Amino acid sequence: MIISVASGKGGTGKTTVATNLAVCLSGDVQLLDCDVEEPNAHLFLRPAIQHVETVTASVPLVDLDKCTFCGNCAEICQFKAIVVLGGATVLPFHELCHSCGGCLRVCPEGAIREGARELGVIERGRRDGLEFVHGRLRVGEAMSPPLIRKVREAARPGAVTVIDAPPGTSCPVIAAMKGVDFVLLVTEPTPFGLHDLTLAVGAVRILGIPCGLVINRADMGDARVRDYAAREDLPILMEIPFDRRIAEACSRGELLVEVMPAWKERFLALFKAIEGRLAHVRAERKAAS
Amino acid sequence: MKELVVISGKGGTGKTSLLAAFACLAKNAAICDADVDAADLHLILNPQVRQRQDFVSGHSAAIDPAKCTRCGLCRELCQWQAIDEDFVVDAIGCEGCGVCYYFCPEKAIAFPPSTCGEWFLSDTRFGPMAHARLGLAEENSGKLVTLIRQEGKKLAEVNGLGLLLTDGPPGIGCPVIASMGGASAVLIVAEPTVSGRHDMERVVQLSDFFKIPAMVCVNKFDINLDQTHAIEAYARERRVTVMGRIPFDPAFTEAMVQAQTIFEYDGIAPGARALKTIWNRLTWELGI
Numbered sequence: 001m002i003i004s005v006a007s008g009k010g011g012t013g014k015t016t017v018a019t020n021l022a023v024c025l026s027g028d029v030q031l032l033d034c035d036v037e038e039p040n041a042h043l044f045l046r047p048a049i050q051h052v053e054t055v056t057a058s059v060p061l062v063d064l065d066k067c068t069f070c071g072n073c074a075e076i077c078q079f080k081a082i083v084v085l086g087g088a089t090v091l092p093f094h095e096l097c098h099s100c101g102g103c104l105r106v107c108p109e110g111a112i113r114e115g116a117r118e119l120g121v122i123e124r125g126r127r128d129g130l131e132f133v134h135g136r137l138r139v140g141e142a143m144s145p146p147l148i149r150k151v152r153e154a155a156r157p158g159a160v161t162v163i164d165a166p167p168g169t170s171c172p173v174i175a176a177m178k179g180v181d182f183v184l185l186v187t188e189p190t191p192f193g194l195h196d197l198t199l200a201v202g203a204v205r206i207l208g209i210p211c212g213l214v215i216n217r218a219d220m221g222d223a224r225v226r227d228y229a230a231r232e233d234l235p236i237l238m239e240i241p242f243d244r245r246i247a248e249a250c251s252r253g254e255l256l257v258e259v260m261p262a263w264k265e266r267f268l269a270l271f272k273a274i275e276g277r278l279a280h281v282r283a284e285r286k287a288a289s
Numbered sequence: 290m291k292e293l294v295v296i297s298g299k300g301g302t303g304k305t306s307l308l309a310a311f312a313c314l315a316k317n318a319a320i321c322d323a324d325v326d327a328a329d330l331h332l333i334l335n336p337q338v339r340q341r342q343d344f345v346s347g348h349s350a351a352i353d354p355a356k357c358t359r360c361g362l363c364r365e366l367c368q369w370q371a372i373d374e375d376f377v378v379d380a381i382g383c384e385g386c387g388v389c390y391y392f393c394p395e396k397a398i399a400f401p402p403s404t405c406g407e408w409f410l411s412d413t414r415f416g417p418m419a420h421a422r423l424g425l426a427e428e429n430s431g432k433l434v435t436l437i438r439q440e441g442k443k444l445a446e447v448n449g450l451g452l453l454l455t456d457g458p459p460g461i462g463c464p465v466i467a468s469m470g471g472a473s474a475v476l477i478v479a480e481p482t483v484s485g486r487h488d489m490e491r492v493v494q495l496s497d498f499f500k501i502p503a504m505v506c507v508n509k510f511d512i513n514l515d516q517t518h519a520i521e522a523y524a525r526e527r528r529v530t531v532m533g534r535i536p537f538d539p540a541f542t543e544a545m546v547q548a549q550t551i552f553e554y555d556g557i558a559p560g561a562r563a564l565k566t567i568w569n570r571l572t573w574e575l576g577i
């Protein structure tokens with residue numbers, strides 16, 4: 001089972017929920033930190049990293065001795081990542097390349113071969129029984145989705161996989177949510193929290209994935225997030241109050257369940273609630289078909 | 290004209306609340322919300338939209354079942370597995386590379402431009418504003434960021450304003466890179482937590498990489514003084530100007546609930562006073 005922990009708005013406590021949930025579960029559990037631009041889960045889990053791997057994207061390398069400057073590559077490239085200048089030179093812009101392979105295939109002279117651009121690294125390790133994997137986007141690299149997809153390849157069937165997704169509603173978060181079993185949306189009861197939550201719910205619904213909410217700093221702000229959840233029939237699966245002790249513990253990189261062990265029960269209850277929700281959705285879908 | 294881009298690396302550090310407050314203090318600024326993926330600034334500034342336009346960028350493939358002979362070439366070529374066994378393109382999976390369209394022997398694939406968002410030119414109580422909204426699950430956020438910043442600059446020029454205040458996106462990827470290029474300076478709003486510090490370090494490295502002058506301020510500094518010191522020490526080491534500290538102040542959230550900046554809600558709140566000092570330093574640093 002794969003659970004993605006996401007949030008339209010950043011800083012709502014997504015990583016807190018993902019890491020605490022993962023450490024509370026027993027059995028075959030993995031945490032995949034897919035927030036590759038700003039990965040934070042390792043700061044709380046402090047896993048022993050056992051394996052580091054560089055991830056690359058394929059980009060064109062042009063052999064100018066074979067190139068006849070026909071311009072076919074520049075024509076097929078939708079991303080202006082390869083241009084032919086004045087019939088005398090070809091310039092690939094590797095940082096713009098989406099690795100579609102079009103130029104390689106279209107070149108009539110076989111003058112283009114595959115090179116590599118570094119996207120970042122994937123680090124794997126363990127914290128006790130918990131398997132940990134995260135990606136770190138190289139500083140200066142613009143494209144995170146290919147690295148996110150690579151991190152997700154570590155998901156093993158049969159395991160419970162908790163994904164810490166990036167914030168937002170565009171391609172990076174889609175890469176971290178597409179095809180998962182459940183999306184847990186962490187929000188806060190403020191106007192910004194509500195606005196970004198409605199966007200995130202919209203994205204989750206486009207993907208057709210069942211979802212539920214965690215409301216963090218639940219006693220700040222106003223009631224509009226709860227009203228919205230009721231209207232949209234979104235289950236609120238957990239609430240975390242604002243507590244300066246929690247904020248301070250998180251600021252030091254401590255897990256909630258370490259400083260306040262009573263929370264372990266609540267995270268287990270959260271997991272049960274997700275399982276219950278999934279069973280409910282499955283039954284509903286079965287009845288519909 | 291100067292452009293200040295406010296970024297944070299980590300989301301939720303208070304970047305947008307700060308930017309709105311600066312807009313309230315600035316007397317000569319245009320405003321730009323470049324956090325197109327989850328734009329929130331309008332919730333405080335309540336812009337009156339004067340002009341709205343579609344954001345058309347990139348293309349998306351669609352297969353005509355009447356012409357398709359199911360040869361399978363497109364499925365083989367698509368690097369994103371966006372074409373299923375029934376030869377239907379998944380619009381969310383499609384990267385818009387056009388390879389299937391180019392090579393389809395039956396010319397069965399259309400490749401129309403896609404509308405992936407919209408953008409607006411508006412008036413606010415603090416000045417003109419350019420803002421945008423990327424469609425859900427869309428791509429090309431970097432291009433929309435570039436576009437909206439250009440529109441923001443035009444607004445400033447047309448109105449004879451000397452400053453553009455830009456609310457940037459979180460992270461260090463494509464939209465952030467697009468939000469920094471050519472800016473006069475970035476102000477990084479950091480949060481004194483292990484995550485906030487880690488993320489701030491990465492965004493400092495990014496501004497270094499693109500050679501954009503950076504400044505940093507620590508929001509909610511009293512949540513963890515050790516982390517605040519560590520952030521400021523790192524900043525000094527990397528020649529990032531330390532602009533000051535803002536205390537944890539519930540007045541920021543209370544103001545947001547009222548759709549106000551902190552200066553309108555409670556001008557003598559501790560957070561407001563700290564921000565005023567930072568703003569004075571900012572105007573000096575930017576020479577405005």
Ligand code: SF4
Pocket residue numbers: 058059060073076077078079080081082092096097098099100101102103104386
């Ligand atoms: S692989 Fe695709 S995106 Fe990259 S340069 Fe070639 S045509 Fe352009």
Ligand code: SF4
Pocket residue numbers: 349350363366367368369370371372378382383384385386387388389390
């Ligand atoms: S345009 Fe490119 S990404 Fe889209 S379906 Fe065709 S081959 Fe796949």
